[in-house]
Amino acid sequence: MEYSFSDVTLLVTHYNRSHSLEHLLNSFQKLQVSFGGIVISDDGSKPEHLSKLRQLQKEFAFDLITTEKNKGLGNNINKGQDAVKTPYTLYVQEDFEPTDKFPDRFADALRFMNQDDALDIVRFYAYIPYPYMRPKGQGFSEMIFPAWATNYKKIYYYSDHPHLRRSNFLEKFGRYPEGMKGDKTEYEMCISFLKNKGKGLFYNDFQSLFIQKNSEAEPSTMTRSSISQSENPVISLVRDIYRQLKYNYDIYIR
Secondary structure: OOEEEEEEEEEEEEOOOHHHHHHHHHHHHHOOEEEEEEEEEEOOOOHHHHHHHHHHHHHHOOEEEOOOOOOOHHHHHHHHHHOOOOOEEEEEEOOEEEOOOHHHHHHHHHHHHHHOOOOOEEEOOOOOOOOOEEEEEOOEEEEOOOOOOOOHHHHOOOOOOOEEEEOOHHHHHOOOOOOOOHHHHHHHHHHHHHHOOOOEEEEOOOOOOEEEOOOOOOOOOOOOOHHHHOOOHHHHHHHHHHHHHHHHHHHHOO
16 A cells, blocks of 8 residues: 655654665655655765765655764754755654554544644654653544653653654744754753643554664664663662752743
8 A cells, every 4th residue: 555645754864874764765665655755864974874875865866955064963953854845744863664554653643733733743752651641542642741740751742753743843942952962952852842832642652653773883873971871779869859850940940
């Protein structure tokens, strides 16, 4: 079965992982999924990867947006989103691949967006479930942000993982901050999304529509501090208290 989403542009951010990008594009092709456009936004990759991108461009007919030097995740998403011309954007990083369950659920997500003008985003992947939700249908739930709730992971109402969004996203929530590490960029968009009353859906079986693949040849370029990942119970407790205070300050006071 063929799936044509003419109102959607596939936006992929890329940095030195051209073979991963090739796998992603081939995966959509095998699923017979097509879009109104494809934008590949490159963040100053090495010459060998840029050469590979030029080859892939001939095969997949995408718009390639480049920069002479690495400027970080924020700049890469901003310039890529600027090139989108359709009403909707499917944002995916190059190390993900859709599963055979994706096309039908994506059609459901797009239907939800068309039916509800207040919806800003539909999320398809996460490392952990969003903590506060109410059922919406077709395997999706509406994310809720209760101010009184104690689970600080509610801050991840927005995520850079694969999602569908309206292409005027930057107009409503502001451009991604540039000149900082990727996890900080994502955090700042989380705060902006909440401050500007974003509304979104979350797919309940959140690791069934996309698979994240990082090979030894093209490993992830995202790094996080050892403290933020530590499982030491004392460090974990202090970290959780700090995050509760910081997140509430950033959302309600800053």
